Amino acid sequence: MSENKDFLRTIAEEDLATGKYKEVITRFPPEPNGFPHIGHAKSICINFGIARDYNGHCNLRMDDTNPTTEDMRYVEALKDAVTWLGFTWNGEVRYASDYFPKLYDYAVALIKMGKAYVDSLNEEEIKAYRGTVTEAGRRSVYAQRSVEENLDLFARMRAGEFQNGAHVLRAKIDMNASNMKMRDPLLYRIRHAHHFRTGDSWCIYPMYDFAHCLSDYIEGVTHSICTLEFENNRELYDWVLDALELTPPRPYQHEFARLGMNYTVMSKRKLLELVKGGYVNGWDDPRLPTIAGYKRRGYTAESILNFCEQIGIAKANSMVDVAQLEFCIRDDLNTKVPRVMCVLDPLKITIENYEGEEEIDASYYPHDVPKVGSRKLPFSKEIYIERDDFSENPPSGYFRLTPDQPVRLKHAYILTCKEVVKDENGNIVEIKATYHPESKSGADTSGIKVKSAIHWVSARHAKEVEVRLYERLYKVDAPEGLEDLNPDSLHVIPRAFAEPAVVCEKPDERFQFERQGYFYADPIDYTDAKPVFNKIVGLKDSWNKKSEPVASTPKPEAKKVHIEGEIAPMNAQEQERFERYTNTLGLNAEIANTLARDGALSAFYEEALLVFKSPVGIANIVANDVARELKQAEMLTFDAKDVAELAKLVDEGVISSSISRQVFEQMVKTGENPKAIVEAKGLTQISDPAQIVPIIDDIIAKNPENVAKYKAGNTKLLGFFVGQTLKATGGKANPSVVNALVEKALESM
The missing domain is CATH 2.40.240.10 (Ribosomal Protein L25; Chain P)
Known part of the structure; x- marks a missing residue:
């Protein structure tokens, strides 16, 4: 081992030296609800790398506790990422769902010990009772139920007698705790949904904080390594294991700084928005920071590993320049390629x-x-x-x-x-x-x-070849939303000559x-009849030089988001708005923070809500698009009523979320009513299979080689066919309808 060990390896060595553990056992525990990205690569390198360095082993475990968002194709993508990076997991792939019976037994044990109870408050009441970072919470009246009643209710929850949201199982800890994670956290919720592995055999599912620590314990994990956003969760991690009085040895959680990279988003929600909205051509689009995207673009596993080693393991979050990753691939290819x-x-x-x-x-x-x-x-x-x-x-x-x-x-x-x-x-x-x-x-x-x-x-x-020139997907170094997408991120040259x-x-x-740069034969679209090459990276970083002359409106200083466990500097009125937006209207903390702190923006949002009740839909438009126009324009060409109508068109499925961007830009330019814009430009969302199926059939007919590859097991090509269909309809087709129809068409062949 190097003398310059990171703090996680120092901990591992000390634990072995003191006899705390006989072997280092780690795990990589992703949720299979999307394709892994470059941030996951860092976690993979850490967990598998530490286990390798100390002759231990690392488990690959899917945290499949949310049946509504998970899918087997995401499992395959995660397995492929680990394998491609050169690591091997111990034994078979593990799943949290493998432990559902055992986790249920642990929950029953907590009830019998008087440390958990079935609560019948609704979601809004639970949030209200929870208190704030400055005010203590209130314990539910249902916490007084007897052990026998709790056991009966929990068994009936398990048997499927109750609807979603009727009851939850909560730990009985401390409603006055400064760490809000400890204010009687949820352990189980009812969710009548089909699970991709267990089918319909379960209708109650454990929460992450309950399932994660116990899955670690069941597997004999010693070092549960996670990113800093789970630092507040550590107290609950320890509480569950201690409360159950489990036989040692037990795992301990250690946090490191997650990877942040400029010109990049790594939020699964935002990546899913890009994929489902047709802004990119599937999860393996070479512009995405997914492992599949880098792999298809032509990055090597060695370059990713070198990058992860260079950025190191820290205890404080920081932003890494994407140019460092680009340097790593240039450095790797320079001595390899013709x-x-x-x-x-x-x-x-x-x-x-x-x-x-x-x-x-x-x-x-x-x-x-x-x-x-x-x-x-x-x-x-x-x-x-x-x-x-x-x-x-x-x-x-x-x-x-x-x-x-x-x-x-x-x-x-x-x-x-x-x-x-x-x-x-x-x-x-x-x-x-x-x-x-x-x-x-x-x-x-x-x-x-x-x-x-x-x-x-x-x-x-x-030889005539097609060349795809990729630039950064976002035009700003700290992208926030779709408005920051780079419209020139892909330039296709259909007739280049090699x-x-x-x-x-x-x-x-x-x-x-x-x-010109480094290029890669596209592993999906390349054929002898039509060779296709993806640009991996230029010979030098020309982005900053290219961006210098472009004048840009400076972004306002980022406002501090209200985070559990710390006091955000809001005045009383702003705090009240924030609590209402998050607790009552269900907005996420970032959007709520933006609206709560800006009086004009908040007033506009409230006015729009009076016209049409779509809290989340309207909030996204106001916090992103309206906020930008309020900063830049002397006078708005639209009002709150127009924004409410735009949100209504999206909610009712009249237009897609991607088309709504076009409509908003037209509203800004002309002041026209959104409904009139949609009708005049023929932007109505296409959801009728009769209109979509012929387009899909045509695309399938024109791509027989990709169909054959899909039938042979390359399921990633589903994204290709969906993307081509969305492109053919100018983004007007309903993405979810297209996805289902494409899958059906391919499976029926």
Whole structure:
């Protein structure tokens, strides 16, 4: 082990040295409700890495306690991420649902000990009784039920006699506790929902804080490693294990700082919004920070592991620059991949004094890369170069081809421009040039001095390929919502031209396209008939330089969110609003915080609510879109009634959430009524299968290879077909309807 151990490894070593544990046993316990992202990669590296370093083992356990959001395809994505990163879990994959009978028995034991009771308050009453960070809570009158009555009610909950929300099981701890997690927390809730593993055999499900610590104990976990947001949960973790008086050894929880990265969102809710709303093409879209996205884009497992090692393990949250991750993939690929030539924006050059064709020997690797390999580059009379590698009126410092300046063709000859051919609109369509036979690379006796070399391909021999250029998904370093999406995050070049070896000889699946960046043969869409390459990363970080001239409105200083366990600096009126928005209207803390602290925004929100009762839907529009316009515009072109009507159109399924963005932008520009905009532009959401099925059938018919891959087990392609369908309808199709219809169509084939 290194002398510079992180604090978690220091703890593990001390625990082994003192005999607290005989073996280090960790676990990676994700909830299977989405695809794992780069933050999960850090957790995977920590949990599996520590177990490996101390000759222990790590379990892979699915925290499948919420049947309404979980799915087997998410389980497969999590398994794939761990395997791809090079780790192996101990034994079979474990599931919290494996322990449902045992967890139920533990709950019964707590009831018998008088440490848990069945509460019949409704959700709003439970929130109201809970108190605030400055006020003690009140214990429910139902806490006085006898042990016998609690056992009876809990058994009947288990038997399915009650509807959702009728009762909950709570721990009896302390309604005056400063840590609000300890104010008689919920242990079980009723949820009549089909579970993807246990089916309908359970209708009550354990809460995370109850299931997690006991699952750790059942598995013999020693070090329960989690991120800092669970720091307040540690007291409850310990309480459950101590209250049950379990036989030692028992696990202990340790927290580390989660990964935060600029230009990136890692909230599962926001990622799901992007996928379901059709803003990206599935969970493996190369613009997403999911492991599947990085993998499809062409990132290597080694680059992700190096990144996680570089950022280290800390006790305080901080923001990591995404450029550091990009550096890691460049650094990894630099010594691995062959260098080839591909022209993305072709300009034809006819070499008037060259006849016939020849093959030029060219190495795949520069002299400083310790690898061998070469190919034959065909050279002929007609070639393509990049359009921006020629300038008729060059700026100062331009070293490529001009009417007065020759340039070297990489691996080949020096070229001199003789004539510029233009079309009737004055656009350059061809360059007529001459080459210097004595200037061949490696045997140049021409004496001609050039200042640069450019890449090229032989027009007759080049292979047509599709190239997908990816930029950052968000245009701001601290994205908050859909309004921060970068509209230029994907640029598809359907007809680029690559040297033939790339496609015919396939020396690798990753390449450095000379002077362009690193590229990867798309593992799903690539075919011999239509090669497709994804841009992994540029040769250098051009983002900051590119972004500098773009003026942007500075964001207001982030306001402190009301967090359990600490006192937020709100005045009495703001605090009252915050409590109402979270406890009564069900808003999340971030949105509630934004509205509660801004009097004008709050007033607008309240006015809209009087028109249409959609607390969450209206709040999202007001806190994100209306807030932006209030900061930027001198006068609003819409009012609260318009926003309420827009929310109503979404809630009633008239338009999709993605289309609502278009409608709002039109409201801002013209002041038109949202319903009138939808009708005039034909933006009504398409939910009728009769309209959607023909589109799906057409897409399936045009993609037989992807259908075959799906049938062979590549279920990730479901996202491809859904994305293509949404794209074909201009985002108007109902995403949930499309998802079901696509799945049905593929399964029926």
